[in-house]
Amino acid sequence: MNLILLGPPGAGKGTQAARLVERHGMRQLSTGDMLRAAVAAQTPIGIEAKAIMDRGEFVSDGIVSALIDAELLAMGPEVGAIFDGYPRTAAQAEQLDEILAKHGRRLDRVIELEVDEDELVRRIVGRFACATCGTGYHDSFKRPVTAGVCDKCAGSEFVRRKDDNEQTVRTRMSEYRAKTAPIMPLYEARGIVARIDGMAPIEQVTDALEAIVAAIPGSA
Numbered sequence: 001m002n003l004i005l006l007g008p009p010g011a012g013k014g015t016q017a018a019r020l021v022e023r024h025g026m027r028q029l030s031t032g033d034m035l036r037a038a039v040a041a042q043t044p045i046g047i048e049a050k051a052i053m054d055r056g057e058f059v060s061d062g063i064v065s066a067l068i069d070a071e072l073l074a075m076g077p078e079v080g081a082i083f084d085g086y087p088r089t090a091a092q093a094e095q096l097d098e099i100l101a102k103h104g105r106r107l108d109r110v111i112e113l114e115v116d117e118d119e120l121v122r123r124i125v126g127r128f129a130c131a132t133c134g135t136g137y138h139d140s141f142k143r144p145v146t147a148g149v150c151d152k153c154a155g156s157e158f159v160r161r162k163d164d165n166e167q168t169v170r171t172r173m174s175e176y177r178a179k180t181a182p183i184m185p186l187y188e189a190r191g192i193v194a195r196i197d198g199m200a201p202i203e204q205v206t207d208a209l210e211a212i213v214a215a216i217p218g219s220a
């Protein structure tokens with residue numbers, strides 16, 4: 001089973017990917033993580049990548065491809081792959097097809113966790129937490145029973161995350177759209193895109209994901 005899992009920040013992609021890993025023994029292939037690991041381990045690819053990054057340049061698609069190739073080889077054919085943060089261009093999508101084919105694999109599904117941007121803004125803006133015990137609150141949805149006093153520990157200090165604001169959420173959403181826009185039409189044309197409502201309760205999202213996975217021929 002080979003999947004691409006997509007979703008903007010706030011869609012719960014990390015949680016769902018972790019569940020796929022746990023339930024199906026899949027591996028999550030995040031190119032950023034693989035790159036950092038290769039640099040740390042000083043593999044030949046890692047040394048080459050570090051030299052490029054030290055010059056302030058981006059690593060080439062060739063290096064990323066080599067990392068994925070090595071990872072798939074190490075995983076063995078029975079382990080499913082979840083691609084995360086890759087591909088981002090049509091050229092990378094083509095290279096991914098080639099690498100997968102080389103390992104006797106093919107891309108089964110591109111699964112996107114969708115969010116409603118305005119709803120996401122409403123959920124994120126207004127979040128705050130008790131500075132003492134970390135209990136989470138929200139200006140609209142969950143205020144302390146007594147204003148200014150934590151329900152759990154009676155603390156009176158609260159903190160807000162600096163990036164829990166509308167501008168940050170909307171910027172992240174547009175960055176996400178810019179990253180996925182070049183590849184979605186390719187996968188749409190192949191009929192392998194599946195979409196899930198990422199705003200639904202976490203368990204419901206997992207159920208929807210499991211249903212998609214179960215429908216993939218040869219999945220177990």
Ligand SMILES: [Zn+2]
Pocket residue numbers: 130131132133134135150151152153154155
């Ligand atoms: Zn508290």
